[in-house]
Amino acid sequence: MATSTIPARSPQFPLAGFARRIKAWDEMAYFVTLASAVSILTIVGLIVFELWISSQPTVKTFGWSFLTSSRWDPNSGKFGALPFIYGTCVTAFLALLIAVPFGVMASIFLAELAPPRLSNVLTFLIELLAAVPSVIYGLIGIFVLLPLIRSYLAPVLTGVFGFLPLFQGDFYGVSFLSAGLVLSIMVVPFIISVSREVLLAVPVDQREAALALGTTKWETTWQIVLPNAKVGIIGSIFLALARALGETMAVTMVIGNTPKISASLLAPGYSIAAVIANEFAEASGDLYVSSLIFLGLVLFGLTIVINALARILILTTTRRSA
Amino acid sequence: MVMTISPKRKLVNSLMLSLSAVCTVLVIGVLFFILGYLLYHGARSLNFQFFTSLPKPSGETGGGMANAIVGSFKVLLVATLIGVPLGFLAGVYLAEYSGKTFAFVLRYVIDLLNGVPSIVIGIVAYALVVRPMKHFSALAGGVALGIMMIPIAVRTTEEFLRAVPNALREGSLALGATKAKTIFSVVVPAAISGLISGLMLNLARVAGETAPLLFTALGNMFWSRGWTEPIATLPVMIYNYAIAPDEDLHQQAWAAGFVLLALVLAVNVTAKMIIMRGPAASRR
Amino acid sequence: MATPRQQLVNEADPPSTTPYEPPARDTSRCKLGVKDLSFYYGSFQALHNIGIDITRNKITAFIGPSGCGKSTFLRTMNRMNETVRNTRVEGEILLDGENILKMDVTDVRRRVGMVFQKSNPFPKTIFDNVAYGLRVNGVRNQSVVEEAVEKSLERAALWAEVKDKLNKPASALSGGQQQRLCIARALAVEPEVLLLDEPCSALDPIATRKIEDLLFEIKSLTTIVIVTHNMQQAARLADYTGFFLMGKLIEFDDTRKIFQNPSVKETEDYVTGRFG
Numbered sequence: 086m087a088t089s090t091i092p093a094r095s096p097q098f099p100l101a102g103f104a105r106r107i108k109a110w111d112e113m114a115y116f117v118t119l120a121s122a123v124s125i126l127t128i129v130g131l132i133v134f135e136l137w138i139s140s141q142p143t144v145k146t147f148g149w150s151f152l153t154s155s156r157w158d159p160n161s162g163k164f165g166a167l168p169f170i171y172g173t174c175v176t177a178f179l180a181l182l183i184a185v186p187f188g189v190m191a192s193i194f195l196a197e198l199a200p201p202r203l204s205n206v207l208t209f210l211i212e213l214l215a216a217v218p219s220v221i222y223g224l225i226g227i228f229v230l231l232p233l234i235r236s237y238l239a240p241v242l243t244g245v246f247g248f249l250p251l252f253q254g255d256f257y258g259v260s261f262l263s264a265g266l267v268l269s270i271m272v273v274p275f276i277i278s279v280s281r282e283v284l285l286a287v288p289v290d291q292r293e294a295a296l297a298l299g300t301t302k303w304e305t306t307w308q309i310v311l312p313n314a315k316v317g318i319i320g321s322i323f324l325a326l327a328r329a330l331g332e333t334m335a336v337t338m339v340i341g342n343t344p345k346i347s348a349s350l351l352a353p354g355y356s357i358a359a360v361i362a363n364e365f366a367e368a369s370g371d372l373y374v375s376s377l378i379f380l381g382l383v384l385f386g387l388t389i390v391i392n393a394l395a396r397i398l399i400l401t402t403t404r405r406s407a
Numbered sequence: 408m409v410m411t412i413s414p415k416r417k418l419v420n421s422l423m424l425s426l427s428a429v430c431t432v433l434v435i436g437v438l439f440f441i442l443g444y445l446l447y448h449g450a451r452s453l454n455f456q457f458f459t460s461l462p463k464p465s466g467e468t469g470g471g472m473a474n475a476i477v478g479s480f481k482v483l484l485v486a487t488l489i490g491v492p493l494g495f496l497a498g499v500y501l502a503e504y505s506g507k508t509f510a511f512v513l514r515y516v517i518d519l520l521n522g523v524p525s526i527v528i529g530i531v532a533y534a535l536v537v538r539p540m541k542h543f544s545a546l547a548g549g550v551a552l553g554i555m556m557i558p559i560a561v562r563t564t565e566e567f568l569r570a571v572p573n574a575l576r577e578g579s580l581a582l583g584a585t586k587a588k589t590i591f592s593v594v595v596p597a598a599i600s601g602l603i604s605g606l607m608l609n610l611a612r613v614a615g616e617t618a619p620l621l622f623t624a625l626g627n628m629f630w631s632r633g634w635t636e637p638i639a640t641l642p643v644m645i646y647n648y649a650i651a652p653d654e655d656l657h658q659q660a661w662a663a664g665f666v667l668l669a670l671v672l673a674v675n676v677t678a679k680m681i682i683m684r685g686p687a688a689s690r691r
Numbered sequence: 692m693a694t695p696r697q698q699l700v701n702e703a704d705p706p707s708t709t710p711y712e713p714p715a716r717d718t719s720r721c722k723l724g725v726k727d728l729s730f731y732y733g734s735f736q737a738l739h740n741i742g743i744d745i746t747r748n749k750i751t752a753f754i755g756p757s758g759c760g761k762s763t764f765l766r767t768m769n770r771m772n773e774t775v776r777n778t779r780v781e782g783e784i785l786l787d788g789e790n791i792l793k794m795d796v797t798d799v800r801r802r803v804g805m806v807f808q809k810s811n812p813f814p815k816t817i818f819d820n821v822a823y824g825l826r827v828n829g830v831r832n833q834s835v836v837e838e839a840v841e842k843s844l845e846r847a848a849l850w851a852e853v854k855d856k857l858n859k860p861a862s863a864l865s866g867g868q869q870q871r872l873c874i875a876r877a878l879a880v881e882p883e884v885l886l887l888d889e890p891c892s893a894l895d896p897i898a899t900r901k902i903e904d905l906l907f908e909i910k911s912l913t914t915i916v917i918v919t920h921n922m923q924q925a926a927r928l929a930d931y932t933g934f935f936l937m938g939k940l941i942e943f944d945d946t947r948k949i950f951q952n953p954s955v956k957e958t959e960d961y962v963t964g965r966f967g
Contacts, residue, residue: 107585114587115504121496122505122513125557129516132523132554135534187430194427200776207435209679214438216675217668218615220642224649224664225441228657270437277434290811294873297771298824298880299412299801301420308827309813331524333618334646358526358618365530366622378534381527392522412798413829420797 133385140379142371151379157344157360159368164376166383168344172261172354173384176336177329179265179350180272185322187269188276192318195277196284197306208281215274223338226267231258231339234266239351254349259341262350267335272325279324279399283317284310320398327391331384333358357384442668449665452658457666462628462644468655472663474630475639478545481631482624482640483614485549486556491606493553494560501561502568503590521558528554529619537623543637548624552613559612563605567598600681607678611671617642641667722747722914723768723803723884728782730760730767730938732775737763739939740782745884745931750906750915752929752946754922755961760938761918765886768916769803770796786883801828804882808889810869812861812876817853820861820872824880839879846912847875848905867898871905878909885909887917891924903928922962926950934958 143151143164154165191211195204235258242252242262287310295305311318341353342363357380368374456471463470497517501510532551537543571594579589595602624638626647631638641663648660723745730738738760745751753761766772767780770791784791791799801824812820821840830836840857844850849871853864861872870890877885887906891899906915906928919925925932926946933943934957942949942958953959 107588111585111587114590118496118500118504121493122500122509124493125497125520125561126513126516128554128557129520131535132520132528132531135531136527139530139534187434190427190430191434194424194431198424198427199431207431210438211434213672213675214434214441216611216671217441218617218642218671220615220617220645220649221441221445221664221668224645224660225444227649229444273434288811290807290809291813293771293774293807294811294813294876295823295827296774297769297800297805297807298827298877299797299799300824300827301412301416301797303420303423304416304827307423308823313814327522331522331526333524333526334642338646338649358524361526361530362618362621365533366625378530381524381530384524385527388522388524389519392518396518411828412795412801416797416829417795 136378136382136385140375140382142375143379146372151376152383155346159364159370159373162370162372164372166357166376166380168346169355169357169360169380170383171346172264172340172356173330173358173387175261175350175354176264176268176340176356177326179261180268180329181322181326183266183269184273184276184325188273188321188325189280189318191273192277192280192284193306193311195281197302197310204281208278211274211277214270215278219271219332219334220338222267222271222335226263226335226339230267231263234258234263238262243351250348251350254347254352256351257341257353259339259353260351261340261347261354264336264340264354264356265350267339268329268332271332271335272329275325275328276318276321279321280314280318283314283321283399286317287313316398316401320395320401323391323395323398327388327395330391331358331388333362337362357381442672445661445665445668448658448661449663449668452662453665454662457659457662461630462639464628465651465653470659472639472641472644472659474627475641475644475663476666478624478627478631478638479614479641481545481634481638482548482552482620483610485546485634486552486613487606487610489550489553490556490609491560494557495564495602497557498561498564499568499590499595501565503586503594517558517561520554521562524618525551525555525616526618526621529621529623532619532623540635542635543623543625544635545624545631545638546634548620548638548640549634551619551623552616555613555616555619556609559605559609563609564602567601567605568594570601571597604678604681607674607681611674611678614674615642615667615671617646621646720746722787723916724783724785724788725768726783726785728764728767728780728784730763730772730781731779733777737938738767741940743933743940743943745914745916747914748911749930750910750917750928751931751933752925753916753918753933753935754920754925755935755941757920759935761933761935762888763938764935765888765916765918766805768884768886769800769805771800771805801880802882803884803886804877804880805886805888806870806873806877806890809893810866810873812864812869812872815861816858817861817864817872818857821875821879824876828880840875843875843879844872846878846905846909847871848901848908849875865898867894867901870894870898870902874902874905878913882913884914884916887915889918889920892920899924922950934961936961 147154147164151164152166152170155167156163156165157168195208199207235256239256239262243256246252291309291313292305295309296302300308336356337359340356340359342355342359343353344355344360345352347354361377361381365374365377368377456469458471458476459473460469460471461474462472497513501513505513528551532547532554536547536550540547575593575597576589579593580586584592620640620643624640624643626643627637627639645660645663645667648656648663651657721744725741725743725745728738728741729736741764753765755761763772768784768791772778772780773796780792786799786802791803813823815823818840821843822836825836825839830839841850841854844853849868852868861869864872874890891902894902903924906917909915917928929946931944932946932949934941934949934953936957942953942955944954949958950962953962
């Protein structure tokens, strides 16, 4: 190497060794954070792997007919997923049926009608609803909602709509209906929160253009603002659906935990999350446990798909108006 | 053409707008009803005994949930020790180091993890911890809740670190500090209020989780020693008592529900207030 | 071939040499009469006791420096200012003698239309944009709607350019075309007064010219009030011009008088470019 003409280091600055140590810390920080990121990826991979492996006994025994069989009899070693898939879907669908109209209407009020300060305060409170633990909803469900439904709602439903198979049969309180109702309360804050944001994102000049033509406020909202926000609102519905599908405690406390498919909403039923919660701890035998785990895998797959769709929909709306 | 505002249009307008207000009132009403009901029934059943004594065997009245309260804290501690460092560091990686494609993949996977139903996480924790150990434990419960804490920890860390203006980073680097030093001595402290409130929200969320604890921590009518024994937690006790055919236990469930909800909401409100007043507020 | 407006300008009278007299208040020709109008944003008074008569089937322009209140005043005339919270109006605005502040606001807005500074077509087809106002106001007969849409687009000097692509989205049009589409949309509901808030400020000179030509043509169908920051535009287009300053109407008169022989010093300062 040629003789350096660079002046020697000034004594205040770190010696070469210290500089090397600092550089080492710097690189270590990079690797530590990278390692964390990679471990998270590994954990997720592990989750999928573990679920898949542990489901194998059931997959090998029943194959795909597991998903279409409606016989769930642990004592005789017969396992079928259909009653749970049915219950999960019915309660989620019912929850959305109730929550979507209420949620969208409330979000319209909050975005279009309420003065900004009131809107913010009310939204803050509504988002608190989303923070209430599931087991508390279950508590309210059992001790408040069930008696109310039994005393007021069920008689009305059987009285007025009793000719429909939907509302026939004996009613003991625990039912698809009760679970659907509790779920609807739990998912409504999600619908309101996201819908309100996408409604607010619609540019003001669209509303002004409609109003200036002699449109009423409602007509403007329904015909101009809402269609603009449609995609994002649907995204919020998917989010709510994903939450409803995976909801465990509140559902298991009011659904009746009966693995039967019934046409009547007043009948007790079961959901995937509820059966796992109830029977996993005491499940004995490989087939029993792996069936429950396979059910968990099914639920996992379902919620992944729906969450992915939701993200795409919401992202498209907010990006469009950004 | 005669075009005037018909009375029907005016009626529809008033009707639908009023309906939207009614829906909002209903939703808010439900919130206050839940809070009020819990307040009434829960506060009524709350007594000193609740906080200090162990559950009584079935049949006997009285008793409390002292072990469940401590148990919840222990499980949450394990969860925090597992989920927060992992989540925080990964968040730092995403905000400060990562390239575009890896960031996209990582964020997608973390979103995936966030969407996994809590009961399924419980199954995984069972498979990973309970099965090898051959018994239920606080550790297993902590692992389950820890995994649940990861996605939110990553997201809030990334969000609040990104909110720190670049000028701060450049100022530090221009003084000769290394990237790591800049991050941990300048950027993180600048974002600290957001990070803490994010942590609080995260904790509040998993503190109320019941499902993943059902077959990991399981439960215990007595004190649990150490971390490898089954342990009682508040949400699981609420669940067990609520479905038990015993009025006295129902009362205790209300009391426990009140305590749990009060804690969760208090932490939530505090955390949100911190965020709303924080430096990142102007960026939102 | 000179447009009708050009012909009129070419045949114009030479400037008047008689002493200035404010135009007599001929209420039979007054479409929109504003009496003692004041407007407040919260506690801030944005408009001070404005009194003005807008003559039917003529073009009236409002000019003045930024922030003088001319747009605010325009928006009171179809009560669009009510979409902003915490505002207050005092005084009267009479449409054919009837106070619009006491009428149903949706009715007012159908009768007094507005075109905005930045074009705001709906994310619908060209046809549906123009038809929207008709449908919302109860016109259901499809052939009636189609006829009205064609007529409006012709009046907005847009028909030839879009007649083959009525089903294409409005967003596919250029800026100038979109603004003409907004004019067509406003014309479709047959407004008695058309308010335009700096409609050409975001457009290039050629697009501006097209819009000015069409405004001149349609003034016989409706009454036009236009706010503009471009004095030359006011001089070209308007029959009457009002000069606003700091929320007050300083002078209102024949356009030629305002620009060639203003009575008030502030007006003269503004139109000769001494400020603003």
